[in-house]
Amino acid sequence: MNIVLKSTLRELNQVKLEEPKTLTIGRSPSNDIVVESGRVSAEHLKLFWRGGVPYAVDIGSSNGTFIGGDKLEINQPYQLKKREVVIMGSEDVMFEVASISGERGTQMFRTDDNKVYIIGRNPSSDIYIDTPVISSSHLKIEKRDNQWYFYDDGSTNGTYLNSQQNPVKSDELRRGEVIYLGNYKLQTNKILQFLEEQSSPESENLKLSKDIITMGRDPKSDIRIDHPSASFHHAKLTKTAKGYTIKDLGSTNGTYVNGVEVRRDTIVKQGDEISLGIHSFVLSMDASRKPVIKKKRTIDGDGFYIEAKNITVIRKDKETGGPITLLDDISFTVNPGEFVGLMGLSGAGKTTLLKVLNGYDKPTKGASYINNWELSSDTYDVLKTTIGYVPQDDILHPELSVQEALRYYAKLRLPSDTTTHEIDDKIDKILKKLGLDGTQGTLIGSPEKK
Structure with missing residues (x-):
């Protein structure tokens, strides 16, 4: 097996790295490839093989290493893919992974005809999930004979199919099933939807x-x-x-x-x-050093997950005037597809917690996250369209029909240039998805509302 590099720089052009060799790149004469550039560190980058798969790792550079616009973490291996461009400190020092060749075994590296997708905690993963129960590279997915298959990549907490009592190492990726990464729940429909989107022409980089x-x-x-x-x-x-x-x-x-x-x-x-x-x-x-723009991530990529991290709420006691702790270091995760009940006595802090989770109130300490985006004043405008909150009291207008009520709320929440046709189309799709198709004309205040 080998990879071939391509670059406008003489030092980095047509360099071949054969398995199992290692290659170091930097400004110091001790490197395998010496690049004389002030933006390149003395010891900048290392290329190596692991299990038949080529990797790159930034070994402590000052100005960073970038792949696809993402900066590599120091000492965090990144799996190289064909036609990826690696930038070392500056756009003046860059190379492309021109080819990756060799027999395909169970190691599954990416090629144009056999792209392998990774689900894991490493930010470079195709489906990135930042939760401790998931391994850096937890699951690999590839297409064979026009069918998707998944493989556990030696994860710490295992992979399970449809039940956490059913561990699997590999299986066919079928619709309507559930995969557990440790105790993290993933719907196969969401994974397949992501794969279909990535395989479409619209997912390619757009040249500017x-x-x-x-x-x-x-x-x-x-x-x-x-x-x-x-x-x-x-x-x-x-x-x-x-x-x-x-x-x-x-x-x-x-x-x-x-x-x-x-x-x-x-x-x-x-x-x-x-x-x-x-x-x-x-x-x-x-x-060729031409600018391109690529889709990076969607907040609702594989479904929503909500995370509370060390949420503490301390308020002034109305009776004593002193501080009172309403929430004390609360941490938990609600995974995609889960339905969670929050129970407690009156005054236990249920509403206080929900208002912190949805961004209505700010905690004294800690934060809430939606798909690893911290809910704060800086991100609220981006995240608000993903948040729904139903208060305890009935605030519906009884004189409106279901269609009229949903259209009214849509006009409050959606961009002002959203047409009535777009709104009605969305309402029809949602009601059909919920099994409520045909209720559009029902009055909210009628006996049929339940």
Whole structure:
């Protein structure tokens, strides 16, 4: 087995790494490949094989190593894929993984015809789940004979199918089943939906060959975002002498660069993350050093999970005037597809906890997270479209029909440019999904409402 590198730099062009050899790259003469650049550290990068799979690891560089716009963590191995571009400190020092060859065994490395997807805790995973019960590389998925299969990648807490009493090492990925990674629950339908989206042409990197790139819900947009959290005309990228700038076009939910809201024309640099609604993109470079933009992640990627981390709420006691602890270091995770009941005596703190979880109140200590996005004042506008909260009291309008009530709430929550046709179409789909199709004309206050 071997990999071949391709680069505009003579030192990095047509370099071949055969298994099981290791290759070090850096400025120091002791490296296998010496690159004379001030942006490259003395000992910068190491390429190596593990179980028939090629990896890259940043061995403590000062200016970082970037793959696909993502910065590698120090001493954290990253599995190399064909045609990926590796940038060492600066765009002046980059190479492409031109080929990965060898017989395919159980190690399953990625090729164009046989891409392997990874589910794990490593941020470079195709489906990234940041929860301790999941291993760095927990599950691998590949397609053979037009059918998807999954394999446990030597995880610590195991993989189970349909029941936590049914451990499996590998199996066919079928619809309508449940896979447990440790005790983390994943619906196979969600995984298959992700795989289908990744296999479609829309998932490929978009080369920024135009001077103006439009982004939004409009089908004519250069980058179309088919989700109600995005406005019809949401944002645009414009090519300038300094690179690309992004401008928000008066969207309802805002445009963000690296988590900061765009309020004026903002320069977008290599590796910057652009968030529109719940969708995120990264500005990157291809092997020919041409700018490309790729879809990075969707907040609801494989379903929602909510996490409470060390939530503590201390308030002023109305009677004594002193501090009183309402919530004391609460931590838990609600995984996708789970239905959780919160029980306790009156005054136990149920409502207090729910209001902290949905961002209504701020905790004294700790935080709540939606798919690893901390719910804070900086992220609330992005996350609010994913949050639903039903209060204890009935706040429905009895004189409205189901259709009218849902249309009314949709106009309050969705972007202002969402058409009535789009809203009604969404209402029909939701009611059908809930098994309530045909109730659109039923009055909220009628005896049939239950």
